[in-house]
Each structure stands twice: as structure tokens, then as C-alpha cells.
Amino acid sequence: xxxxxxxxxxxxxxxxxxxxxxxxDVIKAVDRIxxxxxxxKTLGIVGESGSGKSTLGRAIVQxxxxxxxxxxxxxxxxxxxxxxxxxxxxxxxxxVFQDPYASLDPKQKIKKIIxxxxxxxxxxxxxxxxHEIIELVGLPVEFLERYPHELSGGQRQRIGIARALxxxxxxxxxxxxxxxxxxxxxxxxxxxxxxxxNQLKLTYLFITHDLSVLRQVADEVIVIYxxxxxxxxxxxxxxxxxxxxxxxxxVSAIPEIGKPIVLDExxxxxxVINQMxxxxxxxxxxxxxxxxxxxxCLKKFPEISKLSETHDYYCHGISNKKEI
Amino acid sequence: xxxxxxxxKVALFSVLVLILVVLFAVFAEFIAPYSPEDQxxxxxxxxxxxxxxxxxxxxxxxxxxxxxxxxxxxHGSRVSLIVSLFGTLLALIIGTxxxxxxxxxxxxxxxxxxxxxxxxxxxxxxxxxxxxxxxxGPSVFNIIIVAGFATGVNLARVIRGEVxxxxxxxxxxxxxxxxxxNFRIIVLHILPNIANVLxxxxxxxxxNLILLESALSFLGLGxxxxxxxxxxxxxxxxxxxxxxxxxxxxxxxxxTITVLGINxxxxxxxxxxDPKYVEK
Numbered sequence: 001x002x003x004x005x006x007x008x009x010x011x012x013x014x015x016x017x018x019x020x021x022x023x024x025d026v027i028k029a030v031d032r033i034x035x036x037x038x039x040x041k042t043l044g045i046v047g048e049s050g051s052g053k054s055t056l057g058r059a060i061v062q063x064x065x066x067x068x069x070x071x072x073x074x075x076x077x078x079x080x081x082x083x084x085x086x087x088x089x090x091x092x093x094x095x096v097f098q099d100p101y102a103s104l105d106p107k108q109k110i111k112k113i114i115x116x117x118x119x120x121x122x123x124x125x126x127x128x129x130x131h132e133i134i135e136l137v138g139l140p141v142e143f144l145e146r147y148p149h150e151l152s153g154g155q156r157q158r159i160g161i162a163r164a165l166x167x168x169x170x171x172x173x174x175x176x177x178x179x180x181x182x183x184x185x186x187x188x189x190x191x192x193x194x195x196x197x198n199q200l201k202l203t204y205l206f207i208t209h210d211l212s213v214l215r216q217v218a219d220e221v222i223v224i225y226x227x228x229x230x231x232x233x234x235x236x237x238x239x240x241x242x243x244x245x246x247x248x249x250x251v252s253a254i255p256e257i258g259k260p261i262v263l264d265e266x267x268x269x270x271x272v273i274n275q276m277x278x279x280x281x282x283x284x285x286x287x288x289x290x291x292x293x294x295x296x297c298l299k300k301f302p303e304i305s306k307l308s309e310t311h312d313y314y315c316h317g318i319s320n321k322k323e324i
Numbered sequence: 325x326x327x328x329x330x331x332x333k334v335a336l337f338s339v340l341v342l343i344l345v346v347l348f349a350v351f352a353e354f355i356a357p358y359s360p361e362d363q364x365x366x367x368x369x370x371x372x373x374x375x376x377x378x379x380x381x382x383x384x385x386x387x388x389x390x391x392x393x394x395x396x397x398x399h400g401s402r403v404s405l406i407v408s409l410f411g412t413l414l415a416l417i418i419g420t421x422x423x424x425x426x427x428x429x430x431x432x433x434x435x436x437x438x439x440x441x442x443x444x445x446x447x448x449x450x451x452x453x454x455x456x457x458x459x460x461g462p463s464v465f466n467i468i469i470v471a472g473f474a475t476g477v478n479l480a481r482v483i484r485g486e487v488x489x490x491x492x493x494x495x496x497x498x499x500x501x502x503x504x505x506n507f508r509i510i511v512l513h514i515l516p517n518i519a520n521v522l523x524x525x526x527x528x529x530x531x532n533l534i535l536l537e538s539a540l541s542f543l544g545l546g547x548x549x550x551x552x553x554x555x556x557x558x559x560x561x562x563x564x565x566x567x568x569x570x571x572x573x574x575x576x577x578x579x580t581i582t583v584l585g586i587n588x589x590x591x592x593x594x595x596x597x598d599p600k601y602v603e604k
Binding site for chain 1: 493494495497498499500501502503504505508513516517519599600
């Protein structure tokens with residue numbers, strides 16, 4: 001069964017140049033990342049804070065400029081579009097942001113917030129669409145007359161989702177969309193997100209640092225560390241059989257009841273920060289934290305290795321050093 | 325909105341003061357007992373009517389040329405109001421346009437605009453005013469232009485800072501992501517969110533401009549000599565302030581009450597436009 005991918009990302013790079021007096025530092029926020037995503041599926045993007053997962057998301061939805069590489073949506077390139085084309089693209093890709101308190105304009109009523117994308121894209125029958133959308137996200141129509149500050153975090157995030165749905169996009173990016181919510185509300189929002197996906201045949205990019213959330217929503221996962229893709233696979237593969245040492249570290253960090261908390265990693269953080277800038281130019285960024293590192297890791301980022309049809313990883317140390 | 329004003333005593337007071345001042349300004353000819361230029365030489369430097377030497381035909385007394393103080397205050401409200409109102413309006417327009425563009429776009433545009441602002445600010449305001457008015461001649465219109473421009477440039481700084489602050493919010497990026505253009509974001513999302521600051525600045529500037537106008541009039545750079553203004557009345561009364569303080573007190577009171585009214589109204593307006601504000 002081959003389904004044409006709705007989103008194809010190949011070799012995407014986003015470098016930030018920091019001027020430090022005369023010295024220029026290049027920060028590789030996203031470095032040569034490729035993946036593709038089929039319609040109706042959810043791709044999870046995981047990594048720790050600062051790993052570049054949000055930058056990758058923003059690069060894909062064209063909220064950042066000067067991106068290298070290629071992003072195809074429905075087979076068409078969406079990199080470097082002109083203003084008019086970009087505006088058209090916005091109908092197809094929408095974003096739900098992390099902080100439901102900051103992502104809604106405090107001076108506008110909910111009605112105006114949901115209506116805005118419809119207005120910008122000159123859609124007819126706005127009043128009717130607004131009513132349909134707010135019911136779709138499970139909020140009563142009375143909420144339309146309220147201001148964001150009168151709503152709770154979960155309700156606001158529903159409004160954020162409603163705004164993203166307004167233009168019936170084919171792809172929605174959830175940028176840590178449930179991370180700011182408490183666990184019970186988180187579950188409700190996740191259920192809503194999944195229900196909408198089935199109902200409206202939506203494709204999702206789901207950025208999160210929380211693997212337990214990921215297991216609930218994602219079909220496939222890419223793991224990112226310091227701008228590099230380190231492992232890619234189906235969600236079960238990544239969570240149940242991680243191979244890359246970084247993914248293993250992430251998975252072992254999922255809290256479980258009854259599991260003892262490992263304390264010997266307390267000093268780890270500091271060591272990492274110290275070594276952060278001492279790494280080789282194109283080496284593996286995980287080198288300093290890696291337990292199975294080799295000297296080659298400093299010089300060259302590994303090529304792709306395949307564990308199965310769907311499961312890829314990038315690591316020099318695994319295949320032959322695994323047993324030791 | 326009117327119901328809200330009536331409910332709030334402070335707002336009601338400020339609105340009544342402002343209405344009164346505006347009525348004075350509009351119907352000065354009908355309200356004032358005398359023409360502001362009429363000189364009654366036989367009854368000059370009179371104290372107000374409640375003083376034992378007062379004269380009932382000069383309710384707030386008369387100045388050293390025998391002109392009726394009340395009539396001059398009523399007529400003087402015109403210039404003061406026009407200058408402060410239109411000067412502030414002009415300043416707000418200039419300040420908002422420069423500040424919003426500078427803060428929103430940043431980078432080179434910001435650097436160039438802010439250096440231009442620095443150049444204007446490096447000139448002492450009075451020097452600038454003398455320069456411009458010496459060329460164009462003293463008139464209310466010219467004062468408005470000079471004062472509005474100078475304060476507008478000043479405001480641009482403050483507004484730029486506010487824009488920088490607001491534009492970092494997630495909802496600005498969210499608005500980008502639904503395809504809004506920059507103009508829409510600035511006008512519909514950034515400006516409403518800095519409105520409370522704008523209102524406070526505007527009310528303070530209005531009060532400032534009343535004083536500025538009097539300073540210019542004092543230097544002889546203000547409005548033509550025969551037009552009465554509150555600032556000019558203060559300046560004229562200054563020489564006699566020990567022997568005849570009443571001449572300074574009444575225009576001073578007029579300025580104070582008007583400025584107070586504007587400030588209180590501004591305060592209320594700011595609350596009114598803040599959706600989080602709940603009427604107590």
C-alpha cells in the first residue's frame with residue numbers, strides 16, 4: 001500500500017548566525033533533516049528543550065525565513081514562496097501554539113479570534129462557520145462573546161485549535177500544544193485532537209518533549225538532538241525498542257510508578273554544558289553524553305542505518321559495539 | 325458607554341469638566357460678560373467679587389489694563405483646547421507611525437528612524453520653536469505643528485518600546501500563521517494592545533501642551549498678542565503676583581482643573597478599553 005506523502009521534507013537546514021564582535025558563530029538549529037508524512041497520519045517530533053524541534057516545525061510551516069533544503073506539500077515546493085503564494089499556503093497549514101495564555105489576543109473576543117482567518121481569506125458564511133467550528137471543538141456557543149481571559153487553559157487551547165481548524169487545513173502543526181496543560185485537561189485535549197483527526201482526515205505534526213503524550217497521538221516519530229535527526233520510526237519502535245543512545249536516554253526518563261529514580265545522572269547536566277562547545281565541527285552532537293562513543297563520532301556525523309523498513313537511526317556505535 | 329460614565333463618579337466629574345470647558349470654548353462670545361480686549365481703565369486690578377473691594381460686574385476681578393479676568397479665561401480656553409487637542413492628535417499620529425514601524429520591523433529601518441529621532445531630540449525644543457516660528461510667523465496653527473512634531477518624536481520612542489514588547493507575544497506569531505499581513509497585525513493586534521499606554525500618554529501630553537503653549541506665549545512666540553490664552557494670562561500676572569495674586573490664581577486654576585479633568589477621563593478610558601477590568 002503506497003500512499004502519496006502529503007509532506008516531504010528533505011535536507012532542511014536552518015542556521016542562525018550570531019555575531020560576537022568580529023567572530024561569527026553559526027548555530028545549527030536544524031541540520032539536514034529529512035522525513036515524509038502520509039495524509040491522515042501523525043508525526044511526532046521529540047527532543048529535549050533546545051533540540052531544535054520547534055525551529056523545525058516553524059521552518060516547515062514557513063514561519064521562519066532563509067531555510068535551506070526542500071519542503072514539499074502535496075508535491076509542491078513551499079520554500080521561498082512569494083507573499084501571495086505564502087498567503088494561499090496559510091490556508092493549508094495551521095499552527096496550534098504551546099501557551100494558550102499567550103497565543104490569543106487578549107483584546108479580542110473569541111468570536112473575532114475564530115473569525116479572523118476566515119476574514120483574511122475572504123470566506124463566505126462566516127457566522128455559520130464560526131458556530132460550526134466552536135461546536136466542533138466542544139465549546140458552547142455562548143463562549144463566542146467572551147474574552148480569552150475569562151476562559152481556562154483547556155478552553156483556551158480549544159479556541160487555539162478552533163482557529164487552526166477554521167480554514168480546513170490539510171496539515172496542522174501542534175507546537176507543544178498540550179505541554180502547558182495539567183494532566184486531566186491534557187487528556188481531554190488529546191482526545192479532541194484525535195477525534196478531529198478521524199472526523200476531518202487531518203494530518204498532524206506533533207512537537208512534544210513528553211513521550212507518554214507521544215504514544216497516545218503519534219503514528220511515527222522522529223527524535224531530534226541539537227538539530228540533528230538521530231532516530232526515526234513508528235511510535236512503538238521508538239518507545240519500545242529504542243536503539244540510539246539518546247532515544248534510550250529519553251525513554252528511560254519516562255516516569256513510571258514503582259520505578260526507582262536513578263540519581264547518578266545528577267552531575268550529568270553540568271558536564272554536558274561544559275563540553276557543549278568543545279565538540280567537533282561536524283561530529284555527532286551527542287558525543288559528550290554518549291556511552292558508546294567512538295573517536296569517529298567526533299569527526300563525522302553517521303550515515304543512515306536501517307533497522308527495519310520503517311525504523312532508521314544515525315549512530316556509529318550501535319551495530320558492532322552493541323554487545324560490549 | 326454613557327451608562328458606564330454615569331455609574332462612575334470620577335468619570336462623571338471629569339466628563340462634566342471637559343464638557344464645560346468645551347462649551348466655554350465654543351460659545352465664548354455668548355457666555356463671556358465682556359469682550360476679552362475691552363479695557364476698563366477706571367476699574368483695573370480689581371479682586372474677585374467675594375473680596376470686600378470686589379465689584380459685582382467683574383466676578384473674577386480685572387487685570388492691570390482693566391480687562392475682565394472671567395471673560396479672558398473663557399476666551400482663553402479656545403487656544404488652550406485647540407493647541408492641546410490638535411497638538412496631541414498630531415503627536416500621537418507621528419509617534420504611532422514612527423514608533424510602530426520602527427518597533428515592528430526592527431533592523432535597519434529601526435536604526436535609521438531612531439537616529440533621525442535622536443537628531444530631532446538633540447535640538448532644544450525652544451530653539452526649534454524659535455526657528456520655525458521666526459520663519460512662519462506666530463499663529464495657533466504653527467504652534468500646533470511645532471509642538472505636535474516635537475512631542476510626537478518623543479512619543480515615538482515610548483511607543484517603539486511598547487511595540488517591541490507586544491510583538492514578542494505568541495498571538496502575533498499565531499496571527500502570522502493564519503496569513504495576516506503586517507499592516508493588519510500592526511493595526512488590529514499591536515495597536516489595541518498598546519492602547520492603554522497611548523491613552524495615558526495622550527492625556528499627559530494634552531496637559532503638557534497647555535503648559536507648552538503658555539511657555540511659548542510667554543516668550544512672545546505664541547499666538548498673536550491680542551488673543552488671550554491661559555498661559556499668557558499667567559505670564560502677564562507674574563509681575564504683580566505679590567500685590568495682586570488673583571490675576572494668576574484664576575488662569576492657574578483653569579489650567580489645573582482642565583488638566584485634572586483630562587487625566588481622570590484618560591484613566592477611566594483606559595479601564596473602559598481593558599477587557600479584564602471589571603466594574604466594582
